[in-house]
Amino acid sequence: MNDLIIGMAGSGGDGIVSAGESLISALSREGYYGILTKSFGSQIRGGESSCRLRVATTPVLNPGGTLSVAIVLNWEDFMRFGGELPVGPDTVVIYEKKTGVEPSEVPLRVRPAVVMAVPMAEIAMKAAHALQAKNNVVLGLLAGWFGLGRQAILEGIRRKFGKKGPEVLQANEQAFAAGFEYSEQHPLGADYRMAPPVAVGVKRQVTDGNEQCAAAALFAGCKFFGGYPITPATEVMQHLQKDIWKHGGSLLQAEDEIAGIASAVGASYAGRKAMTATSGPGLSLKTEVLGLASLAELPLVCVNVQRGGPSTGLPTKPEQADLFAAAFSSHGDTVRPILAPISVEDMFGITVEAFNVAEEYQTPVIVLSDQEIAQRKDIVDAVDTSRFKLVERLQPNAQELQNYTRFRLTDSGISPISHPGMKGGSYLAAGIEHNEAGAPSSSGEMHAKMNDKRLRKLSPLLQRRDLFVVEGNPDAAIGVIGWGSIAGVVLEAVRTARAQGIDVKLLIPKLIYPIAEGIYQDFFRSLRHGLVVEQSHQGQLHRIIRMWTDVPKSFTSMAKSGANPITPGDVLQRIVHLSSGSASAPAPALNPTH
Amino acid sequence: MSTTTDCGCQPTPATYTVKDFRSNLKPIWCPGCGDYGVVTALYRALVNIGRPPHEIAFISGIGCSSRIPGYTTAYGFNTVHGRALPIAQGIKMANPDLTVLVAGGDGDGFSIGGGHVPHAIRRNLDLTYIVMDNHIYGLTKGQLSPTTPRGSKTPTSSYGSIEEPVNPLLYVLAYGAGFVAQGVPADMEGLANLIEEAIRYPGFAFVNIQSPCITFGEPDDQLKAQKTRMRKLAAEGHDPSNRLRAMELAQAYGTELYTGVFYRNPNPPITYDQHIRDRQAELQPTAAEE
Incomplete structure (x- = not known):
């Protein structure tokens, strides 16, 4: 075997x-x-x-x-x-x-x-x-x-x-x-012995997503963590508190979830890369301060390790049902990028990417991990950190500091950001709408310009094809989409189906939001049947994709509530069913137990 | 002008004037608001402290008084309601070299943000927290605040408030703050001195400023009345190193208008930010190891 x-x-x-x-x-x-x-x-x-x-x-x-x-x-x-x-x-x-x-x-x-x-x-x-x-x-x-x-x-x-x-x-x-x-x-009767290992001598480790998240944050240059213990995200803080001091940073176990993210926003304002980590109930509490970071254009990484919800829900079990909350739980017109790792190993790269996006675009970024990726143990090859580039926030140059304008309306929407201690860079950061200089403004015209600036600056993200995994024949008529910890399940199912001669392709987004319309549209072009596999009762990604794109005529959702595993076999069965051309007939029901 | 380094900072030779700390934003406060006096007293205190504006971070919450950072040339951050303290702590932890000031109203500090106060105090970062206490929600036009006296009729208590107000002075003393003072804009010189002393105190310092709301406040609280009502603690012979006596005097909040330093810890403990520096120095690999 x-x-x-x-x-x-x-x-x-x-x-x-x-x-x-x-x-x-x-x-x-x-x-x-x-x-x-x-x-x-x-x-x-x-x-x-x-x-x-x-x-x-x-x-x-x-x-x-x-x-x-x-x-x-x-x-x-x-x-x-x-x-x-x-x-x-x-x-x-x-x-x-x-x-x-x-x-x-x-x-x-x-x-x-x-x-x-x-x-x-x-x-x-x-x-x-x-x-x-x-x-x-x-x-x-x-x-x-x-x-x-x-x-x-x-x-x-x-x-x-x-x-x-x-x-x-x-x-x-x-x-x-x-x-x-x-x-x-007492022999078993048949031979069940495992085949000998193939990749002997490769340096590897047994690790989990929370540990990879902490390691990646330090690698990315995170100098501050503020958070509050919550299952299943606590280990991120537990790992960081051991090492962040060695990197010249500091960590605050705050009095509550709000103070956790608030202190991180403060540290970012002070010019340091900062992070917080939580799970669903904590994300709900943090949303107001996330909005502040959006409006004040402060970089921040907020890791949300999804568990079953709402409320206390299923604290020890995985679910992918915080997507709506992560994408939409802010008042006002705002978009904050959401990234999701597809495996324990990927958590490292996604966390580094989250810091890069946050710093480059001066925005809060939500990393949607989940209980499975966060806490399962994987054997992974040692991370090759040489393949990561680190991004630092754009700072004003000497000339710009002569007459510093914090929220200057640039073509890219990104304006140089100073921090306390920088001579000539003093400005008023605020949750209140402001003009280019940072002075409070209630002008509708200014509000529209600033909204446009804050959204415009994120548009390069929509071209980031490297944040999508695509596999299979580009002309295939069946396409399957999966994300987060379900991605590995979908990947195996699609590969198995292809090995069986079924023409099916795959799209795994790691950039979950904003919806990269063009990338989805390219994927949909050849499709007769699209299928989104995810672990939430409503099929949240399936619904969000439909808000932004013209989906194929047959675009179905294979969704199960959290804590009910979706196996490669389940997905394969659905692919076989779609390929048999009877998509209009009722699909095999998912059995929530066995 | 003083050049002491009590605040952990290295002041440049004091060559600043009020103009260096006043921004070109025009305050939105009502004419006659106590907050005008507060910002003027603050400018004077900052002149005496002698740090350049760009080395000062001034953080506030939401409310009339929370507009104050914008009226200075310091790095300002007018945040969200009730969260100025945790944001300020993150700033100070991320860069302990900064002088960090925090300001807000009584609602910001003792209602929506009340849960953060004991923790900021027990951590004891070197911060100065200025509360402009006007006993009312001014920005939303006159509703009950946590320090509104019982019985007050407001737009949210037409038949009179049926709850006890909080006593900010007693709270912060009980939480263990190392520096606790109260001032009034009617005594500009006294207030400027208190703010300066609070900034110089190496640790968490709290200044409650009875800053009257001209529009929704009681006549008894206005600047003119303050002049006759105020009783200077120094003149009363209070010893500010006596914490129990300070708590006794603080009981009179709401009836007597004491001004001055209620309590100053004569042996300030090591601050949280100093612990951070120490831990980083202890754990960071030396250049040779790297």
Whole structure:
């Protein structure tokens, strides 16, 4: 096999997620690629927990659909995850014998390929005299049956438990060995062993989107972060508070979301690159200050890690339903650019791009990440930072400072910006409409000119084809659009369809807003059927595209509420359906659970 | 003219006059508004401080009084309602070399922005916060403000206000501000001195200015009445290092019109901005390491 999807579920104390983390680190060292996603009940500690690990010999695009392997420590917890851990006819199901369920009576709707009851707790007690070692028994079983990095896992166990004394280390090593031994004594029947890694020796890391965001911000020259803890964005602040000082910057854990963004706007006014990060409820609170940054033309990066909403919603689950809020939740005529990463790896480049756009156009930029990209762990190649160019804001030259006009109406709409401390550059920044010099103005004529300036300056963005991924035959009659963490799903589905001979093409926008009308129009030209795949109930991108473009006659939305995974298989099925020419017939319904 | 570096700044030899700090914007305030006196007192204080205007950032919220940065030649930022303090903190953190002044009304500071005040104070950045307290919402034409006395009839309280006003002086003292003062435009010289002293205080400094609203305010609050009502704390023999006594005196807010310094911490603690410099110096790689 060269693509394996392992799903594990248990109670909080079973250490299932920790096993997943150990495994992905080991596989990274071995030379594999992978994605680890974790899912929890809403308890802060304890309760049910699960993870999915997809491992492959080539870069992994998404967490995948149906499991190749299901590890069930207890059936009740496993079943709670429903569609997040789908079992199919090809799945190998390995479960704790102590659950007392007969292999013929497992509570699954399909009959899996293999069902194995393993006395995991018993093995752990025998080998390590500790129930907590159960997760290392699981790792032993996986290493044995699926040929997954035995040496690297052992190395990881030594690193993790070495500090805890020889007894603890030995117990865990023995648990792993006992699991491995069990697998050798009980063959699965068919060979499920993973193919050896291909890209050995490439420098890579196990990382998540929030970590990449923080790293990219520092690389881009961010000197200030103001924010407030909120799931699932908090880690951005947690990473930055360790390192930003080393770069001559500072960070404020503010008293609320508003003060978080307000302090960042202040830092930007003071001439520094500044950022805030939040999730839906925080974005709602920040909108007034975002408007201030738009009117005062101050660069600012606002990262919004989407979770299920509205209100508290589903704080630990992904959704792509903050697009309307990000695009439209400002009063007045304003446009603030929205960028979205398509993977953990892409979060680095998108964050750098967000700083560049913010500084170049003196505007707030919203980065729409989501819980999955923010918190899933990916094995990625080390970032090649030499491919990024950094943009600095346009400052007034000596001559311009002789008679400085902050909001000069230029052709590009961009006017040089000074900052406190710069002699000759004093001006009044304000949320109130102003004339070119910055003096408050309530003239309708001036307001129209300034609105035009603030919108005009963003127009070069609409030509940024590099912020769109396009694949497939340009003349294809079927076109699929996906964004954010769904992009990887769509990419895999389209590639699979093309491999099956279906003529389909793909468009993945990373510039989500403003809508680059021309780029969409070019994509639509050959289409008989357009399809937008996204994780929101209303299909928000589908609707926004329709506001700005002339869409193909058949332009459908494949949208699911957050926390309901959309798999490459789901999308492929829809593409096949469209290609069979029966687009007018009802499309196969999406099953929200299995 | 003073050249002390108490404010953490390095003043150039003081060669400035009021003209250097007055912008060419004409104030929109009503004739007779107390805020005219405040801006004049501020010009005088800045002349004495002696820093060039471009090294001063002057941040305000929304309201009549929040127009004040535009009337100076400093870098001004007339922000949104209630958020002047967090924006000012971001500025000071991003560039601790600046002198950062914050201004607004009682509604901006103690109603919509009230949640930011305790945190700005406990962090203790070297900021000067000037509140022009007129006991009314002037810009929206006379509604209840957080410091409007109980019983007042306004366009939003036709039958008389049924809520207690806040006591800004007592609040900021309780939050732990290191410098707390109150002034009146009727005493221009005293007010200019208070503002100067507040800027020089190394840490968060608060000046409540009873700045009357000529259009919607009470006759008792107007400049003429202030002259007879005001009681100078210095003349009362108050020791400004006595915080408990300051709190006792502050209880009289709304009845007695005390002016002067209520409290000045005799041993100012290290400011937040100094901690930032220290941390950056400690953690930044040296040139050799790079």
